Amino acid sequence: MVNLTIDDKQVTAPKNATIYEAAKANGIKIPILCHDKKLKPFGACRMCLVEVEQMKGRQIPACTTPATEGMIIRTSTPEIVKARKMVLELLLLNHPIDCPVCDKGGDCDLQNLTYEYKVDANRFVDEKFHLDIDYANPLIERDMNRCVLCGKCARICDEIVSFGAYTFINRGIETKMGCEFDEALNCEFCGSCVSVCPVGSLLARPFKFKARWWALTKQKSVCSYCGTGCNLTLGVKDNKVLTTVYDENQGFHNGQLCCRGRFGYQFINSDKRLTAPLVRKNGVLVETGWDEALEIVVGRLKGGIAVAALATPRMTNEELVLFKRLMETVGSPNYDHSAGYAHAALTKGFARSFGTSASPSTILDIQKSDLLLVIKTDAYETHPVVGFEINLAVKNRGVKLNLLSDKRGKLSKLPGAKTLVHTPGSEIAVINAIAKSILDAKLADGSAVAVPGYADLEQALAGFTPEAVAAQSGLSAAQIKELAADYAQAEKALIIFPIGLAYAGHDSEFASAVANLAILTGKLGREGCGVLCMAEKNNSQGAVDMGFYAPLGGMDAGRIIDGCASGAVKTLFIAGENPAVSYPDHARVQAALYKVECLIVSDLFLTETAAQADVVLPACSFAEKEGTFTSVDRRVQYFKPAIRKIGQSRSDFEIFAALIARLGGQAPASPAAAFAEITAATPAYTGMSYASLGEQGAFAAVTVKPALIAPQAPAPAGAPGKLALVVGSALYHNGTMSQHGEGPMYVCPEGYVELSRGDAARLGIADNDLLTVASATGSVKLKAKVSLRMPEGVLFTPYHFGATPVNQVWSGAAVTWVTLDK
């Protein structure tokens, strides 16, 4: 700590603080334009000039000058105010001052400072700029005439997003922020630049001219796309969510969002939302009242022998518990979520390896680690904001990054990143080989021998010598040994991998194999160490914690689907899932949906699945209800409704409560009461309440009891003349719901198949060619996307799109062997 005097006030500040940070921490406001707490100091705008007595009263920038012992600082002498006024005058000289038509008005740093410093005239005269405005993309509008050259957009895009879309171009008065070759912006559209722009140079087009900033009600909430658990602030006007508002103090991510979080909110107020219950009469779905619809559902659920339920892990913890209670009231043990296997890594893998079905590490460990081992570069696509954290750790803190993946990706481009590209489907064998190398090189931690299962594992790994695995995985033995040594010798190391519907290969065996690495090397239970398993949906971890998966004696999702087709299941209640698109094997799911006697669906939209239902109940989105979501790192977060419910829609909580009441059961009166029951019944949630969660949320407790499990690796497969298709997530999408978000659909409107340049040249395929992808299961037509990141012989396709259902070729295997035809 250092002691210094700011404006005659004795203050202390941390040793590495700048004058600006020291003043801010002590409640003294210094105006800034180019500084952002997330970015490195830059010192471009000269608004934060202060006088330091020791420096002979010279004016120095507070944002770049470190605070030192005994400094005597003045922040607002008449000279400083004069200097700041001049800075503003010079900025306003070229600024168009078109505040009436600029969406930034009201939230504009330049406008606020001009007002604060009463700059109402300008001593200087100059021409305004007449640069072309970039309207080329539908998400971010760039008007460089308004730019004050603070450089925040370029810095955030480089330092945090690691994309590098912007830079300063030209010199002197001609300087401007430009994209490559001064062309239109074409990036990953996370909108980080929009969020930090202090003026109206970068604006969100979906919100363009929709409302003024001051007319918006700002409601804090939690994002309902992926499992990262990012905090959102929804901008609401007239019962409509019009935008997401940036708040740099929100969440572990300091307000950073990805494309779908920032630009994908339109599903909330979509015209396509269901507004009344629908019942099938004479083969057609017709609108009806809630009473009739619920009576039909109750009539079907009563008795409950042949009843099954599938739920989406997008529902709140309270709703999942209530849905489970509904099934218990009905007397059916057949309920599951996400195709049964999507969370097996947690429910089975971690349950046996760690003695808990949750990740032992948190997202905060990323910054505290020395080495990150990311399995699948898709971790960036599935959880982009975790990807930002990885970028920050690697670029700012020098954390080493090792990647093990079946394709390269954005993370591979980070400085010093080592990417091992293995053949698809060989990940478990490779991880076993790493474990074997660790054992062989005597790099295992001393504690490992005492862990149950050590001897069995040692024996089981005998066949996984790096040399043997190298042959089938396309890696060299040296690479595997090097990765093993890197991981084992790092002081602190964290393993990160995504799971989800599209990652069938990341199953319980895979999770145990990964867990073995952490247990063997003792990288567990310490800060910056452990394993972070990133489940796909916003409340995937919650669904696991609430136990919404097949109990002993109950059917899991796969058996429920088969049961529908065979007649064992007569009534299927699907809440929020869209198996027709998202579950593997389209034909098998369609047969089930067609054959089942009564299909009940509660959803926001008339999805491909809901369209086949006998009863459709209109549910409401996260913005219309309250509850808690649990993120991938066990952070339980409470959120409140931002708008009133659309039409007659009801929250799933109300639907399940009404059904339980009609079936003669007891349901908690409110989500708060349900959460109280959860905290009483779930040890990890003990002591939590809506009030104590507040805006920060709280981490569910985790107790790890490590056990070494010998994982089964699938036999290496291959099909001569065929290509290996791996299914996954696209950066702009999450599940099938993002199809109703305008932002994601602007950037990535349809399914595609990504292939290497080599394969494209060999098969004579160019970008955007319409290809027929055929497997043993079926075929689907997809557009070609030729990319540098794919290894030869491997294809990648995202699974989110109802218009091009990839599950027609994908039967749920980790690798699908396909042929490509034009």
Place this chain on the structure above:
Amino acid sequence: MNPITPIINGLKITLAHLFKKPVTLQYPDERPKVAERFRGLHALKVSHSKAKCVACYLCPTVCPAKCITVEAGEDASHDKFAARYEIDMLRCIFCGYCVEACPVDALKMTGEFELANYRREDFIYTKERLLEKK
């Protein structure tokens, strides 16, 4: 006093007034001369054959009666314009703050004061009705 006397006195005054110049304005036969700064019905000023209004939302923001509804639109050249501009005359208190707030001098108040109507809907003045007549 004779009870008739006051009545006759009163009728005298009435009779005298019949031959005097009338005190009140003979509306509607006579029209009032409206002062220049009178705050009557609003008008949206027109320039280059379109409304000057840029839909900055300052008038609905400042309006104490909350009678102005603006919805901005984006025209073909990506500029902002008022796709919808409505004033609810039943709520308007004719304070003139909207005119004062306007940064582009797009709004004025006219001398028009005959705002009576038969139906409530007719008191909602849409953009078309508000556009300045020349």
